[in-house]
Amino acid sequence: MSRVCELTGKGPMTGFNVSHANNKTKRRFLPNLNDVSLMSETLGRTVKLRISAAALRTVDHRGGLDGYLAKAKDAELSPNALRVKREIAKVQLQA
Template identity: 40%
Template sequence: MSRRCQLTGRQPGFGKSVSHSHVRTNRRWDPNVQTRRYWLPTEGRYLRLKLSTRAIKVVDRDGIEAVVARLRARGERI
């Protein structure tokens, strides 16, 4: 499963873990991506999106119709 938000584009960050002895190993910081299902009343169907928790707040604030219009304007297939 791709750990990428469909709305904000958030994806994993990469870096190093540094131990007490200062040995550096690779690690990654995954965004908190959730699969959410929204009802699209204009199309009469449910829509399944993979969104970060910040993007879920954007959908709550702006509404699913505005978010879908923004995604389609960007050229993303929904």
């Protein structure tokens, strides 16, 4: 399973552990990913995604999954999230 947020594209970063003696050893900073089920009001069903805690807060701030995906850039979204975004847009066009 890849360690990349499906909504923001946030992934692992690299850096150093720095000891008191200023010795540096390489390390990875991993994003805080959570498996969540988000409700889509337009589709009337839940969508399972693996997103970062920061993305979850942003989804709440923008008024849910539909509001977040409406403003999200396609380049940052995973194929699964992009498919959900297209489904939502299709349903909103029909209504």
